[in-house]
Amino acid sequence: MKRKTLVKSFTIVAAISIVILLLFSSLIQPPIPFRAILRHVDPSSENKQFPFSLFLVFQISELLKSLINGNFRDASEKLKNLKNISIPEEYRFIFNRFNELLEEISNQLNATKYLLDQAEELIINGKSEDARSLLNEASLKLASANITYIELRVAFNEFAKTFGLPIDRLQKLIDRLGEVINEYYDRLLRLFKMIQDQRLLEDTFLSINVTPKTIWTGGNLEISGTLYTNNTFLANKTLEILLDESPLTKVLTNERGEFKIKVKIPYIYKPSIILKARYIPTGFDSEIYKPTVSNNVTVKLLYIQPIIKVETIGKALPGKTFVLNGYVETNRSLPYTSLLISWTGTSLNATLNEGKFSIELYTPANIPDGEYELRIKAPPFEIFAPAEITLLVRVERIPLNFEIQQPGVIIAGLASQIQIKLVDEENVNFTARLSFMDQIYTVNASTQASFNLVAPLTVLSGYHHYKITIFPSLPWYKSSEFEGSILVINPLTILVPIIISSVMTFELLKRKRKKIIEEPYQEQKVSEQAITRVYSETSKFKELIDLYWQAVAIVSEITSIEMKPSMTLREYLEFTGPKLKELKKAFEIITIATEKAIYAPLVLNEEIEATMKAFEELKVMYVKVQL
Amino acid sequence: MSKFNFNPILFSVALAILFILIAIALLPAHEDFLIANPYWNGLQTFSKTVDLNVINIEHEMIIPEKTVLFLIGPSLNLTQNQIEMLREYVMNGGELVLMDETGIINALLSNLGLGISVDGNLMLDALFYHRSWKLPRIINIKEDELTAGVENIVLDLPSVLRVKDPNVKIIAYSSSFSFLDINKDFKPSDDEPLGPFPVAAKISYGKGVILIFSDSSIFLNSIINLGDNPRLLQNLVKDRSVYLDISTWKLTPRESYRNALLSFYAILSAPEFKYSLALAILAIIYATKPRRKTKIEIDEIEETLKKHPDWDGRILKLLKELRDRYTAK
Numbered sequence: 001m002k003r004k005t006l007v008k009s010f011t012i013v014a015a016i017s018i019v020i021l022l023l024f025s026s027l028i029q030p031p032i033p034f035r036a037i038l039r040h041v042d043p044s045s046e047n048k049q050f051p052f053s054l055f056l057v058f059q060i061s062e063l064l065k066s067l068i069n070g071n072f073r074d075a076s077e078k079l080k081n082l083k084n085i086s087i088p089e090e091y092r093f094i095f096n097r098f099n100e101l102l103e104e105i106s107n108q109l110n111a112t113k114y115l116l117d118q119a120e121e122l123i124i125n126g127k128s129e130d131a132r133s134l135l136n137e138a139s140l141k142l143a144s145a146n147i148t149y150i151e152l153r154v155a156f157n158e159f160a161k162t163f164g165l166p167i168d169r170l171q172k173l174i175d176r177l178g179e180v181i182n183e184y185y186d187r188l189l190r191l192f193k194m195i196q197d198q199r200l201l202e203d204t205f206l207s208i209n210v211t212p213k214t215i216w217t218g219g220n221l222e223i224s225g226t227l228y229t230n231n232t233f234l235a236n237k238t239l240e241i242l243l244d245e246s247p248l249t250k251v252l253t254n255e256r257g258e259f260k261i262k263v264k265i266p267y268i269y270k271p272s273i274i275l276k277a278r279y280i281p282t283g284f285d286s287e288i289y290k291p292t293v294s295n296n297v298t299v300k301l302l303y304i305q306p307i308i309k310v311e312t313i314g315k316a317l318p319g320k321t322f323v324l325n326g327y328v329e330t331n332r333s334l335p336y337t338s339l340l341i342s343w344t345g346t347s348l349n350a351t352l353n354e355g356k357f358s359i360e361l362y363t364p365a366n367i368p369d370g371e372y373e374l375r376i377k378a379p380p381f382e383i384f385a386p387a388e389i390t391l392l393v394r395v396e397r398i399p400l401n402f403e404i405q406q407p408g409v410i411i412a413g414l415a416s417q418i419q420i421k422l423v424d425e426e427n428v429n430f431t432a433r434l435s436f437m438d439q440i441y442t443v444n445a446s447t448q449a450s451f452n453l454v455a456p457l458t459v460l461s462g463y464h465h466y467k468i469t470i471f472p473s474l475p476w477y478k479s480s481e482f483e484g485s486i487l488v489i490n491p492l493t494i495l496v497p498i499i500i501s502s503v504m505t506f507e508l509l510k511r512k513r514k515k516i517i518e519e520p521y522q523e524q525k526v527s528e529q530a531i532t533r534v535y536s537e538t539s540k541f542k543e544l545i546d547l548y549w550q551a552v553a554i555v556s557e558i559t560s561i562e563m564k565p566s567m568t569l570r571e572y573l574e575f576t577g578p579k580l581k582e583l584k585k586a587f588e589i590i591t592i593a594t595e596k597a598i599y600a601p602l603v604l605n606e607e608i609e610a611t612m613k614a615f616e617e618l619k620v621m622y623v624k625v626q627l
Numbered sequence: 628m629s630k631f632n633f634n635p636i637l638f639s640v641a642l643a644i645l646f647i648l649i650a651i652a653l654l655p656a657h658e659d660f661l662i663a664n665p666y667w668n669g670l671q672t673f674s675k676t677v678d679l680n681v682i683n684i685e686h687e688m689i690i691p692e693k694t695v696l697f698l699i700g701p702s703l704n705l706t707q708n709q710i711e712m713l714r715e716y717v718m719n720g721g722e723l724v725l726m727d728e729t730g731i732i733n734a735l736l737s738n739l740g741l742g743i744s745v746d747g748n749l750m751l752d753a754l755f756y757h758r759s760w761k762l763p764r765i766i767n768i769k770e771d772e773l774t775a776g777v778e779n780i781v782l783d784l785p786s787v788l789r790v791k792d793p794n795v796k797i798i799a800y801s802s803s804f805s806f807l808d809i810n811k812d813f814k815p816s817d818d819e820p821l822g823p824f825p826v827a828a829k830i831s832y833g834k835g836v837i838l839i840f841s842d843s844s845i846f847l848n849s850i851i852n853l854g855d856n857p858r859l860l861q862n863l864v865k866d867r868s869v870y871l872d873i874s875t876w877k878l879t880p881r882e883s884y885r886n887a888l889l890s891f892y893a894i895l896s897a898p899e900f901k902y903s904l905a906l907a908i909l910a911i912i913y914a915t916k917p918r919r920k921t922k923i924e925i926d927e928i929e930e931t932l933k934k935h936p937d938w939d940g941r942i943l944k945l946l947k948e949l950r951d952r953y954t955a956k
Contacts (some may be wrong), residue, residue, distance in 0.1 A: 039659065039700055040783040040844035042667045043853070051752030052815060055804040059754060081802075084766050086756045318834075366834045368720050368814055369692065397692075438686045460897035469688045471719055479719055479950050481690040497903035505910030545952065553949045580722060619942055 032125040043050025048088040050163065056085065057165050063102065064173040068180050072110040080105050093160055101152040106176070108145035112138050112184050113157040119191050120602045124280060126204070126291035128195040135191055142184055165489055202229050206239070206294040214300040216383050218267040224252075224260040225294060227279055228448050234289070240278045248275075265301070269385035271301050306330045306378050308339070316372075316395045319365035319475030327356040328378055328387065335381045342375040343393075350376075365475035369396050397478035400428065402470060404482050412455040412490035419450040420468065420482075429473040436466040436486075461490045539595030544608060547615050548594035554622040555580065555587055570596050583621055586614035651881060652888045658879050660700050660756035660843070662871070667849035670699070670871070676851070677869040684712045684872045691721030691835060695867045699726045700843030701875035708873060710738045718833030724863060726843040728786035731875075736839070741830055742792025743843050746807070750787045750824055753815055754804035757781045757853055760813065764854060765826055767800040773829065773838070773862045774798055780827075781853035785842030799827035838863065846920065 005499060059082060066075035074549065079102060089094045115138035122131035156174055160167045208225030215221060227234045235255040241248045251259045251278045265273070277294040310326030324341070327411040328334060338349040343361045361374070371392045378387035401423040410416040420432055427446050434441040434451045437459055443449045455464075463485040470480040553571070556562050559579040563572045575589045593611040596603045656664040662674040662681060673679065682689060685708055689696065696716060705713075713735065717723050725732050730747035737744070752763035765780040778889070780799060787807065789799065805822030806815040815821070830837045844850050847858060894900060929945045 040668060040773070040847060040850075041759075043758055043762055043783070044667065046759040048758055049756070049757075052760075052804070055754045055815075059804070081766060084764060085754050086758065149726050174861050226696060368717075368836075401807075408750065433688055435686065435688050440686065440688070447823050460894060460900075462897055467688060469690060471715075479690055479692055487707065493897070497900055498906070501903045501907040501910065504907060550946055557949055619939070623942065 044313055049086075050088065050091075051085055053163060053165050056163065057170060059085070060102075060170060061173055064170070064177060067102075067106055067109060068173065068176050070109075070113055070180075072106060072113070075106050079106060094155075094159055096161050098152075098155050101148055101155050105145055105148045105152060108148060109180065109184065110142050112141040112145060112188075115141065116184065116187055116191065122189060123194050124291055124585060125196065125278065125293045126198070127293075128198040128290075131191070132195055135188060135195070139188055142181065142188060145184075146181055149178055152177075201290040202231075202288060204229050204234065204289045204292040206277055206279050206292045208275070208294045208297060210275050210297040210299055213298075214302065215265065215387075217301045217303040218265060218382055220262055220264050221275070221299065222260065223275065224258065224279070225277055227253050227257045227259075227292075229289065234279075234580075237279060237285070238282075240280070242276050242278060244273055247470060251277075265299075267303075267380065267382060268301060269303050269305075269380060270301060272298050282535075303383050303385045304330055304332055305385045306334065308376050308378055308387050308389040310376055310389060310391065312391070312393060316361075316363050316393045317476035318363050318367050318395060318397060321360040321362045323358060324350070324361055324374070324376075325356075325358045326376065327348075328352065330355070330384070332384075334378075335384060336379060340377040340379070342373075342377075344372055363395055367395055369478075371395070379380055397476055399478045400424070400470065400472060400480055402480060402482065404484065406466075406467065406484060406486055408487065410453065410455050410486055410488045412459055412461075412488055412492065413457045414454070416453045416455070417450045418453060418468070418486075419448065420445075420470070421448040422446075426475060431471045431473070433469045433471075434466060435469075437464055437488075439518075443597050455488045455490070457490060457492045459488055463486060464488050476514070496521055541603055544597045544603065544611060545594055547611065548590055551587060551590045551615055551618055554607070554618055555583075558583070558622060558625060569598075583618060586617045586621075589614040590618070634924050635717075636763055648888075652885050655884065656885070658882055660847075660876065661882070665848065667847065669848050670846060672848045673846040674862070674871075676857075677864050680868065681872045682870050683874040685709055685874050689716070689721075689868075691716050691719040693867055695722040695724060695864055695869055697869065697871045698727065698732070698875065699724075699846070701727060701731045702877040703875045704731060704890070705735050705875055707738075710735050714739055715891065717835035717837055720834035722836050722838070722863075722867065723832075724838045724840070726840045726845065727842075728784065728842050730786070732839075739832065739837070740838070741795070741819070741832075742790065742832065743747050743795050743839060744819065745829055745839075746787045746789050746824075747855045750785050750801060750805055750822070750826070751808050751813060751815075752802055752805040752822070752842070755802045763801055763805055764784065764849075765799050765801055767802060767823055769796075769798050769800075771796070771798050771829065773859070775862055776858045777855040777862065779854040780845065780856055780859055781850055782826065782842040782926045783844035785826055785840075785844075787822075787826060787940050788828055788839060788841050790825055790828060792830075794830070796829045797825040798829050805887065811848040833887055862887055 059078070063075055063082060064077040066072070066078055079099065082099055082102070085095075108140075112134070115134045119131040119134040119138065122128065122134070128253075153174060156170065157167075159165070204227065206225060206227050208223055211222050211224075218440065226237075227237055227239065232255045233255075234251075235253055235254045239251050239253065239259060241251060241261070243265070249261065249263055251261045253259045275297045278291070279293075280291045281289045307329040308326060309329060309609070310324055313323035313325060316322050326339075328339070334352060334355055336352070337353050339357060341348055341350050341359060341361070344364055344367055348359070350359040372396050374391040374393045376389050376391075378384075380386040403420040403423050405421070406415045407418070407599045418434060422428055422430075429446045430449075431442065431444050432449045432451075434453075435441075436451075436453060437455060439452070441451045443451060464487075465483065465485050468482045469483075472479070511610075548569075552563050555576050559576045561572075561576050561579065569591050573584075573588060576587065580587055589607075590611050593603055593607050596607070639711045655666070656669065658664060659668050660670050662670045662679060670679075678936075680689075684696070685706075698713075717739075725735070727745055728749075730745045746834060749761075750763065751760040753765055754766045755758050756762050757764055761784050763782050763785060765782060766778065768774045768777055768780070769772045774878060787801065788797075790866070800823040803822055805824060807820045807824070808814075809819050810816060826841045828839045828840070845856055850856060851860070928940060928947060931939055932938060933942055
């Protein structure tokens with residue numbers, strides 16, 4: 001093929017291929033209208049977006065308001081949220097720095113407030129010297145907060161400019177934060193002044209005694225004590241009795257500065273309590289006396305701690321009840337008659353009989369398998385402390401054992417059966433579903449069920465997967481699942497290709513056999529035709545030509561020179577001549593006569609006779625050589 | 628003009644079509660949610676992470692108690708049969724995870740008698756997001772066993788849930804700075820509602836549980852590893868076997884072609900076709916195998932001597948041997 005034609009052909013091929021490719025690519029990537037609903041976007045192709053400035057201002061404003069109001073827990077939550085705001089990477093540093101400063105000032109103000117509160121508490125209790133160190137620490141925190149505040153103001157301007165935020169609204173809140181720092185500073189100074197003032201006041205002392213030191217909970221105590229200064233007893237002063245730091249009662253001192261009071265202790269169920277008294281001067285006294293707190297007195301409490309012991313009888317099964325037996329162990333008879341039991345979202349009372357109880361608990365039918373809390377509570381009653389025990393009860397459905405009987409082979413088009421038989425249990429109603437060859441068969445049965453299957457004639461032969469799911473009707477039985485494979489033989493789909501291939505094979509074989517039978521006949525026919533063609537021209541010289549070939553065979557044997565197909569008669573004569581010596585003449589006569597017979601074709605009778613003689617001579621010589 | 632050669636063109640076109648057909652079948656899928664799709668909008672990572680089983684709920688069954696069934700991004704309305712199958716699955720203890728932002732699953736929710744629906748409008752967040760407002764980051768997550776260790780969830784063009792039933796437990800809300808983009812301009816407008824909106828909810832149903840997310844994209848290849856989405860998936864799945872129902876997906880022409888090609892391949896792989904093909908090949912080989920031609924042996928010497936009784940039989944025999952030797956060479 002010419003080069004030009006080739007190039008032209010392949011250019012057109014390439015063009016057609018591209019057109020086809022474009023057509024197919026429309027299948028690969030459906031056009032946009034095909035996607036009627038925009039469900040999602042590729043995150044990597046989305047441009048990084050700034051947060052909406054108004055929303056950002058709002059979020060920062062809310063945080064600043066929390067700081068201003070001293071609600072540091074809320075401020076901490078808002079700071080955490082602020083960190084989640086999405087900011088493009090290149091602006092992240094400015095935003096993070098602003099956040100850091102807000103977090104720093106929040107922590108510093110929180111710490112300052114805590115220290116000031118603690119110091120104030122101590123000052124109120126007359127421990128002004130202990131409060132001083134706290135105030136010193138608070139002043140350092142406040143100074144740091146002030147420095148952070150200055151940095152925050154600078155950072156805010158940069159931040160607002162970068163993010164294009166409206167400055168006015170936020171600026172007011174930042175200014176207000178500065179005022180808060182000043183307020184803390186004022187409070188600090190006030191507390192320092194209180195310490196200073198307390199130095200000029202007279203020290204007061206308070207001592208108390210409590211009897212007895214061990215009581216039953218809910219019992220009575222007698223608390224007595226004396227309030228005095230270095231110079232005198234303080235009369236008619238109100239004292240506060242504290243039980244575990246909580247106010248219990250108030251008492252007034254008599255003219256000797258003494259007090260005595262009987263108090264009833266609430267029902268508290270703990271081994272010990274701490275009692276103390278506090279004196280906080282009020283009115284005119286506050287300008288004379290320092291506040292004071294008494295010594296701590298520990299009182300041991302007695303109470304009865306019941307112990308609940310339980311055991312479950314039977315398994316907790318959905319839709320069924322199980323028994324909970326138990327008793328409450330105490331060394332006294334119980335004052336109450338029932339216990340509170342909580343199980344799977346329901347509460348009920350279990351009646352006690354001489355401290356023992358037995359109750360049937362129902363497990364809801366629709367509860368999933370798992371571990372659930374079973375809680376038993378004994379209420380507190382006077383000297384009886386509350387008791388509680390929590391068990392983890394496992395709810396687990398019972399598996400059913402089934403036996404599956406499947407046919408070894410299913411012939412498509414014929415009915416077959418798969419049978420399911422319940423092995424262990426009796427009369428359990430169940431729904432069985434079989435999924436086989438894209439079809440679902442459902443049967444309701446008890447004990448045993450069977451599916452009648454007819455594999456359609458459209459399926460292919462081979463192993464087909466099936467799955468059987470069994471849903472027992474009783475809620476305490478577990479669903480079961482079985483899987484397997486069945487060999488399906490479809491005579492139709494087997495026969496059709498086999499028939500086609502057999503017909504094809506038969507046809508091929510038939511054609512081949514015909515060809516084989518015909519071939520020798522044709523060959524023979526061809527050779528006969530060739531001979532006829534030659535002989536028709538030289539029929540009368542046939543014997544002469546035969547004779548030449550016999551002569552050639554003898555010559556080639558004598559001279560060991562074969563006659564090649566490319567050689568003419570004359571060439572062969574020339575090649576063999578030197579080796580034939582005296583026989584050359586005879587072979588020359590035969591060759592020339594043969595040439596004439598083939599090409600003329602005209603050979604004289606004399607020449608034929610001479611040729612015959614020459615051949616005879618050649619034969620005799622050859623035989624001699626051979627012998 | 629040079630002669631145009633037509634046969635190579637036909638051959639090349641046929642070859643090109645064949646290659647393209649094969650390429651379409653073998654090249655990775657691009658379609659939304661396909662588990663064979665390794666690109667941003669596929670579920671290949673999800674599939675590998677949870678060892679996913681794909682089913683058609685209408686034709687296959689799964690044991691509810693040990694499985695979790697995902698229905699992600701349905702694009703076809705659910706049939707009554709599908710709804711019944713899903714109802715039964717949950718009633719018997721299955722965990723059904725519904726993920727949709729279009730509202731297609733509302734028919735299912737309503738049929739199941741649940742007081743919850745998917746709004747269908749896009750929800751964007753202008754403050755808490757990943758890269759752009761279209762990818763809201765959910766930071767308001769309620770305490771639940773499903774949200775253990777989950778601090779934020781990244782969504783992709785989600786919608787919101789409308790909850791009427793007080794028994795529905797909301798497990799995640801969008802931020803106060805989220806908004807419904809009703810006019811689809813991807814910007815907050817004055818008349819567009821502001822958040823927080825519920826985006827994930829949990830409902831106990833029968834022995835099972837239904838989890839509803841107002842976004843189908845949470846576990847796409849490009850989203851699954853953002854935020855705490857992997858942890859959320861881990862909590863959803865636990866030790867259950869994971870199934871994905873694909874009966875509600877509308878197939879694209881390419882996917883239909885691919886499926887048809889696979890079906891054709893399955894038919895070719897059937898034993899009857901395999902064995903028939905082998906038989907046919909054997910027959911063709913047998914039929915086309917060259918055989919030795921039967922030659923009719925003729926006693927030439929005898930024939931020649933009959934014609935020429937005066938010729939020397941011994942010489943003729945020698946000549947025949949020489950000729951045979953010559954022709955054999």
